[in-house]
Amino acid sequence: MIESLLIANRGEIARRIIRTARRLGVRAIAVHSEADAAMPFVLEADEAVCVGPANPAQSYRNTDAILAAAKQTGAQAIHPGYGFLSENADFARTVEANGLVWVGPSADAISAMGDKINARNLMAAAGVPVAPGSQDPAASVEEAIGAAAAIGYPVMVKAAAGGGGMGMAVANDEAGLRTEFDKVRAFAERMFGDGSVLIERFFPRVRHVEVQILGLADGRVIALSERECSVQRRNQKLLEEAPSPAVGPELRQRFLAAAVQAGEAVKYRNAGTVECLLDPASGEFFFLEMNTRLQVEHPITELIHGIDLVEQQLRIASGEAPTFDVDELTTRGHAIELRVNAEDPKRFLPGPGKVATWVEPSGEGIRVDSGYGPDTTVTPFYDSLMAKLIVVGADRPEAIARARAAVAGFEIAGPKNNLPFFAELLENEEFLSGDYDTGIVARMR
Structure with a gap:
């Protein structure tokens, strides 16, 4: 197993990776901008290095500074999280050229999937349905x-x-x-x-469904399960749930088989996601894109399968087998993730500011992956995501009930936040029915 890991990211995903690294006895090294010097992920890391000013181009996307930090701290591997450099093939190549382990897919796979037209043509040739x-x-x-x-x-x-x-x-x-x-x-x-x-x-009524894949160290590609991602604003996700209420057993098998075909077409390794559009009227689905990294919404897959995806990433990067039996993968319950953003709940415009109150909910089936806390500041330099509120229940109704309670129990003052939107959504009849599509947020507004 990798012994030291530099996390080339910030906020909640950096904290999330640190949590798994600590459990596995892996030394976690954070990099941070000047603006993030007092953030929780920096304080929780075993070691932290400042890589530049607030501007991401000069810090979190500064490949020279990040590689220098890896050399300075003796890091063996780099985990890019999501965003920033996570799907930068040149960075992946440079990491490996410097003798470090890249916790992600090959640079060739990143390149192949990074261009949507090239990706479409590759998938079509592999027999994956494309629009x-x-x-x-x-x-x-x-x-x-x-x-x-x-x-x-x-x-x-x-x-x-x-x-x-x-x-x-x-x-x-x-x-x-x-x-x-x-x-x-x-x-x-x-x-x-x-x-x-x-x-x-363009499909006027469509659902956004994606499949979590893992390319294992032994060369096999497996598909875990699907996630429903149709609650979106400006084509960006707000709530995800797993499994999808639109997907039955037969359709699920087709989704999983297509996702494996997609991964095999590019000899995929590590964690990735095959995103698709589902026409609810016909049951047809089409490849949309492949995200060659860990997804923001990975926790809901973790909760219904009982596995740690970051741990699987580290094991794959270390050449080790997964912690679960890939032939006996089980799914249990229903999970929902809500992206708690620093934005107003009506127009979804950013609303940064200093956090005056931060009280996270707790209780059975509730998990919070947060990047902020009391006395931290949401700056305008980065994405508005403050935390991911994740719940799991025995079934969808129980998960929704727990989500309602968790939203009511999450107290944030200072920055604007979209918790009131989620309170509204979780009472919306269309959402409750499970028969919704990517237009649901627009119809609510």
Whole structure:
């Protein structure tokens, strides 16, 4: 097993990784910006190194500073968490070129899945269902219009190098496509340094379902279970649950088989997620993208399977077998995760500030993975996620009941927060029915 681990991230995911490292006897090394010097993850690490100012480009995305910190502290391995450098193939290659262990998939797999058009074509060749769309980037708006005519409106205009729900827009007709194509291309060039644009069928009513995979040290790829991720704002997830209330046994087997095919197509290793769109009317699903890292919502999979995914990541990176029998994987209960963000609960606009009150709920079936606490400050430099409120119950109704109690018992004052939105959602008839789609938040507003 790896003996020392540098965590190239911050906030709740850094604390989450530290927790597992400590349980396994692995020395946990944090890197942090000047703005994060007093944050809980820094104080809880066995060692911490400042890697630059608040600006992420000068700290958490500063590969030279992070590698220097690894050398300074004698770290054996680097875990990138999610976001920042987690899906940066060049960084993964550089880590390994410096003699360190990369806790993640190969750089080749990251590269293959990082370009959405390339990923679509690879998946189609492997027999994974893909939505109707362009096989090559649309080089001009005229090419995009031609592709849309073949696909049929409405279409999704998507940054090929994007991620995290960013760089996407819907066009209902040619006029809309002309407008959105230029916007998405400009955004993609600015944010990702790549203006390539994909045109794809847009489904007005669709569910977002994903499958957790693990590429094991012995070369096998296994699929654990699916997660429902359809509660979204601006194409970004707010609540996830596992298993999906839309997926029955037959559909589940098709999902899991397709996810394994996807992983095998790129010789996947370590933890990853195959994201799909599900048409609830027909039961058809289509590959959306593969996230070559640990997902924010991994805890709900952990809770229904009774395993620690970060531990499995470290074991795979160390060349060891998983802690569970892959042929006897069991699922028990229902789990829900709510992303507690520093944003107002109506328009979901960021609302950073100093935390005056922070009281986390507790009780049976309640878990909180937080990045903040009393007297910490949510700054405008980073993502608005403050904590993940996770609950598990024997079934979906019990999980929802525990989520309601946990939301009511979570006290935050100072920064704005979206807990009132979750209180509303957990009473919403559409959500309670389980028959909802990615438009549910818009309909609530």
